[in-house]
Amino acid sequence: MAKPIVAIVGRPNVGKSTLFNKIAGKRIAIVEDEPGVTRDRIYTEVEWLTHQFTLIDTGGIEPESEEIIPAQMRRQAELAIETAHVIVFMVDGRQGLISSDREIADMLRKSKKPVLLVLNKVDTKEQSAHLFDFYELGIGEPIEISSALGLGIGDMLDEIVKHFPEEGMEDYDEEVIKVAIIGKPNVGKSSIINKILGEDRVIVSNIAGTTRDAIDTPFTDGEDQYVFIDTAGIRRKSKIKEHVEKYSVVRAIAAVERADVCLLVIDAEEGVTEQDKKIAGFSHENGKGLIIVINKWDLIEKETNTMNQFTKDIRNELSYCEYAPILFVSAVTGQRMNKILEKIKFVANQNAMRIPTGTLNEVVGEAMLLNQPPSDKGKRLKIFYATQASVKPPTFILFINDRELMHFSYQRYIENRIRENFGFEGTPIRFINREKAGGDK
Template sequence: MSKPIVAVVGRPNVGKSTLFNHLAGQQISIVKDTPGVTRDRIYAEVSWLDKNFTLIDTGGIEPETKDIILAQMREQAQIAIDTADVIIFITDVRQGLVDADAKVADMLRRSHKPVVLVVNKVDNFEKLMPDVYEFYNLGIGDPIPISAVGKLGIGEMLDEIVKHFPEDTQEDGEDDRPKIAIVGKPNVGKSSIINKMVGEQRVIVSDIAGTTRDAIDTPVVYNGREYVFIDTAGLRRKSKIKEELERYSIIRTVAAVERADVVILVIDATEGVTEQDAKIAGIAHERGKGMIIAVNKWDAIEKNDKTIYEHTQKIKDTLSFMPYAELLFVSAKTGQRLNKIYDMIDMVIESQTMRIPTGVLNEILTEAVAMQQPPSDKGKRLRIYYMTQVAVKPPTFVMFVNDKELTHFSYTRYIENKIREAFGFRGTALRFINRERKEKE
């Protein structure tokens, strides 16, 4: 089941970043082996009690004039409405209730999404409560007083947020249709690929009441199997402020990737891999999703016998943190090789959900250790007692070792390569967790 998404909306200087950074705490993981993934701190993983969610900060642009602020907030609110399960609307007790707050509140109210109204900078509850009550006038529920700086009221706010999460109902458990997100920069041909692939196969589904996010999911039946395509392209609204800001498309990508089993990253063959492609790929890699890279507009490339090899090398070099990604050279225009995508999706899903019996796994481990000794430090050598698979989507392995400090990234990668040689696991990341066990056990 995908994690709920919570988005933060509010005027400049009401303390969005302070709250975001406090909630994100130390949980922003900087992934060392993921080059090209710069942290814009747009999203963070947050846990509260037994609930985990993805927090998205929609802000980050501070315009000068009043009307731009409103346009800007509407754009933020729209993104939050499109992508989030719960929206946090932050206001500021010191600035009081402002016209822009009321206009954005109207938008949020009409969206019928759960909104948690938060009044920030309340550093003295007794003194400032009368000012907090003023925010009842927004008509979107009870204002929750907090101080992001003083870390007051945060627990109450989080309790309120998690109340709105969808219950883990049976429905989620039963929907085992593969979900595929097609992502990439604007204008690389995502929509054309979806239209070509979906084409005649589109399933007409009666309007099921539910979130607006379902509206952009397209169920497709191909060779008797049903798939769900999550289209991020359909979400792009023309931004009022300059061009569609890169940050926004990334937010929508995070939301789509979060819900998908397999991510198809569409790259323009005429441009090659860009930094933004690497960023998007990094998000999918971190989330452990199945990965297919579709190089579109292949018909527009002058070719000789080395072309495919050269392109493949360039892509592999730039996306060196995901050597497992499957590559496909396609053309949405001519339809070339698009039918192969379905077979590839099936293969990647099989990899994502493959379970390896512990006995077999340890035979491979024993052989790998015999061929290449584990690293040692100051006379102490790493010992790996045994390993076992604990999860799928992505396949996750626990290795029991004598000393976690001795497990080098490069040795784990060596073990990973041996496992891949034996079982393939094409198109999916693998996760490894090291646990220490004392010699005596």
């Protein structure tokens, strides 16, 4: 089930990052009393009442500025607006209405998305002296809050969730494998999809995805059903020739949320960039199956160990995704393109694999015999029992005597033993360490 996306937008220095951190419950965005500090979009997962959603913080919009950094920040916000299901338009209730607010309001009205007008910095129980001025924006009744003090935020969240779709945002059968094509612009995402679909596949239809930016392409291959979620066609509204790489994370957010497997497409000539790391990280954090596709491999001059060295470099740069298989392909020549669908099906099955409890405990028990658990101050870690709680991603509960004794390195050792015995190629694995009630400490 895809989560709705909520974007916080507004001009610089109205308190967007402070609100973001307050809702997220931790300091994520940089907060300084200086316009333009939040230059990169930040996102976090939020739960309010029974609703889960993704919250996006954006850099401030400066509609008239043509300076390169404000222009890039405006583009970030535009992409967040395109991707979001609900938009929180924040203004300064202390300063009052200014021309930039009017221009941003015009932009938001054109989006046809639900917009909540939020007056921040109302730090007392008294109404803002400027409250009624904001009605002229024509966006609806303003909601007064104080991000810094936490006033009114619950009421604002209540209003946000009212605008979420009443029915589920996912309408595909469970057996349909949903594949997100993610990566920076111009790495060949659309070419890869076209090549796969061009090989005697039955394309069902092209239908709009959960946002107007993504195109869903359902198709069948024999008895297998797939849907490609392609974000490559997002419109580039900005006329400014800025670097678009840094905005590709927001393109990935909606697609990754809905996918079972992500294809991270990387340009062979460029190698792994910082933006690739961010996009891969989003797939990893969301527990999705991941395949790394190195496109344009035909353009690389080959020597004896070229592929091995390239693989080593990728593993170093994306060390947290060591489980992800790597395919070297060319959408132009068709090199190894026939391997992609086969690998997608395999990774989807790995992501949904369930291990019998008895078999799992045999492997964990053997792992402890081969490598004794760590101890601290005379107390040794004990793993009493292990069970698999869920799939997509595979999640295991370890019943132990003391969480403090479960060192990260030993948990990684247990994970590696599980992978050696059962595979789980292409999928992250999650662990929940639970202290056994009445267990021997």
